[in-house]
Amino acid sequence: MLRFWKKRIKTGVITENLEFDRGLEEIKKEIKDKIKRYFAGSLAIRMVDSGSCNACEAECNALSNPYYDLQRLGIHFVASPRHADVLLLSGVMTFNMYHHVWDAYNQMPSPKWVITLGDCPYNLSVFEKTYAIKGVDLPVDFHIPGCPPNPENIIKGFLEFLKGFEK
Amino acid sequence: MRLIARFALEKKEKFEIIDVFDKEIKRTQIDKKTPFIKSIAHKYPAAIWMERKIKDEFGIDFEGCFDKRPAVKHERFPKDIYPLRKDFNKQEIDFCEFKPYSYEEIKGEGIFTVPVGPIHAGIIEPGHFHFSQAGEEILHLEVRHFYKYRGLEKMVEGKNPFEIQKIISRISGNESIAYQKAFFDILAKASCVEIPENLKRKQAILLEIERIIHHLTDLGFIPNDAGFAPALAFMSKLSEEARRVFYKLTGHRFAFDALKEEIFIDNKLLDEFLPYLKKEVEFFKNWINDIPSLWDRMDTTGCLSRKKALKYGVVGVAARASGIAIDVRDDDFYKNYGFKMQLGVKGEVADRFKLRIEEIFNSIEMINNLKTQENENFALGEIKDGEYMSFTESSIGELFMYLKIMEGKVERFFVRDPSFVNWQAFHTTIYKDIIADFPLINKSFDLSYAGNDL
Known part of the structure; x- marks a missing residue:
């Protein structure tokens, strides 16, 4: 274990100072009251896969790695839809997932928002409509494009979504 | 057989x-x-x-x-x-x-069921696990899938084979290169051309990098599911770095649509990254070896016996960890570039964990040998009607693909993801364990849901 701490100290903090980090600081000032009112200082996200290829999930997992460490922005992923403000939806919405996704959505307390992640829920990406695909008919508030969107673009997307509350 | x-x-x-x-x-x-x-x-x-x-x-x-x-x-x-x-x-x-689905359940006094999924607590794909429990001990597990069933086999029918390359690329995100390679082999066979050696080598490099990233991610998540979070921090950092290298090499973090008739690989990038990667994984191996409480969780857990693995025809990492020498790469081409079969002994979580580490080392060695500066002129020709099959070793295991072409169009497309057989053997591994071990066992197999469901 000592070896690990030696390495840990040598490595230091690697979390990136991305350009948009400063952007967040500015937005924070402007929308602090609104975040406080709507999200109690933290935005809880429940991610649901409705039939993706798993790349969007991998990129969402990457958001927790030391480079991005999303939690420091006050945005975190929760286990239950009942604890969530936002449903983050990936995938094409298959016939077999349709009712489960709606179940998750209905379990969320209002006010609630839906963000679609990646091209699949938006326009099926490269896929085409088949009998086994239903498509998304949830009330979508925001869309983060990409196939899959990389972690940086997902964070930017979250910020854009938050900006919407300024209006 | x-x-x-x-x-x-x-x-x-x-x-x-x-x-x-x-x-x-x-x-x-x-x-x-x-x-x-x-x-x-x-x-x-x-x-x-x-x-x-x-x-x-x-x-x-x-x-x-x-x-x-x-x-x-x-x-x-x-x-x-x-x-x-x-x-x-x-x-x-x-x-x-x-119409309710009748799950396999054990009934009796004090026996209860724990249905898990399709939507899980973490950020993972949907699937249902149905446990019959006696207290903490698992009596039976039924794995139920096809929540992500997209009807892909029908989707591609009637199309020109070249049209569906983008779809093939996105069947299972973690195995994208493997799917592309399997399909590329079919296209090459169908147009009666031989893939030149240098192109083959470059394709193999990309396939090995994909395998490395998959293994790195698992090496972080397995200890994390046993409550050892520093390993996840360490490995998720490393897999992010590997993914960025993948991006620089192919223009995409998952290398979607990267397997083309001409591939350029920046060897300098590999020369810089691979020694660093090797050093980091060696450090990880030594460090983890010294943590007995972690091995306590991984040893004797989730045992896939050799007998069961053979009976179910299990492939890939899961089979090799149980001591079965099965790997599509076990051929002259790969052996020539340093492929060595890695084998486990008992088929426990610990075996699969160790196997992934050793496979990373072997993949690094192979990539070093596979590097090439040269290019041949190569183009896929006109597609001829017929039936074609191909095998590729994805990061999970043997991927089998079948394509029937009639009048230049896809008549039937079928693919059997390695997960499809491994999922079925999965339930045999949990009978000596408690339900809290399940996430650990699941992650040690790390099977695909998207590739399974199609």
Whole structure:
């Protein structure tokens, strides 16, 4: 274990100072009251896969790695839809997932928002409509494009979504 | 003999069932009016899901089969349609009345069931795990899938093979290169051209990087599921770095659409990254070796016995960790560039964990040998009608792909993801364990849901 701490100290903090980090600081000032009112200082996200290829999930997992460490922005992923403000939806919405996704959505307390992640829920990406695909008919508030969107673009997307509350 | 796949296709007069074994291929023609065939699930248990899928999609009955429940047709799916038959061409179907699925459950005093999923607590794909519990001990587990069933086999039918490359690329995000490679091999066979050595080497490099990233991610998540979070911090950092290298090499973090007729690989980038990667993984290996409480969780947990693995025809990491020497890369091409079969002993979580570390080292060595500066002129020619098959070793295991082309169009596309057989053997590994071990065991296999469900 000592070896690990030696390495840990040598490595230091690697979390990136991305350009948009400063952007967040500015937005924070402007929308602090609104975040406080709507999200109690933290935005809880429940991610649901409705039939993706798993790349969007991998990129969402990457958001927790030391480079991005999303939690420091006050945005975190929760286990239950009942604890969530936002449903983050990936995938094409298959016939077999349709009712489960709606179940998750209905379990969320209002006010609630839906963000679609990646091209699949938006326009099926490269896929085409088949009998086994239903498509998304949830009330979508925001869309983060990409196939899959990389972690940086997902964070930017979250910020854009938050900006919407300024209006 | 090992069963690789059992699937059906429709011809003008008959249905055909194709059984692909490692030593032979059997074809059986069956009548369209009363389609039925003998079940082989008694001898090859991995055929159970294959037969259930065929029954759902083609309406072919299996004589003597003991599991008649639907697989891809879930509770609200209309039972009287057979979507993979040629006369079915609807793009929209309506929900039917909810008909409950009868799960395999153990009943008795004090026995209770724990249904988990399809939506899980973490950020993972949907699937259902149905536990019968006696206290903490697992008595039985049924794995139920096909929540992500997108109807891909039908989606690509009637299209030009070149048109569907983008779809193939996105069947399973973690195995994208493997799918692309399997399909590229088929296209090369169909256009009667030989893939030149240098291109083959570059394709192999990308496939090995994909494998490394997959292994790195797992090496972080496995200890994390045993409550050892520093390993996840360490490995998720490393896998992010590897993914960025992947991005620089291919222009995409998952290398979607990267396998083209011409590939450029920046060897300098590899020369910088690989020694660093090797050093970091060596550090990780030594560090983890010194943490007995972690091995306490990983040893003796989730044992896939060699006998069961053979019976189910398990492939890939899971099979090798149980001591079965099976790997598509076990050929002259790969051996020439330093492929060494890595084998585990007991098939426990610890074996799969150690195996992943050793495979990373072997992949690094192979990439170093595979690097090449040279290019040949190469182009895929005109596609000829016919039936083509190919095998690729994805980061999970042996991937089998089948394509039938008629009049230049896809007549039937079938793919058997390594997960499809491994998922079926999965339940055999949990009988000595408690339910809290399940996430750990699940992650040590790290199977694909998207590739399984199609």
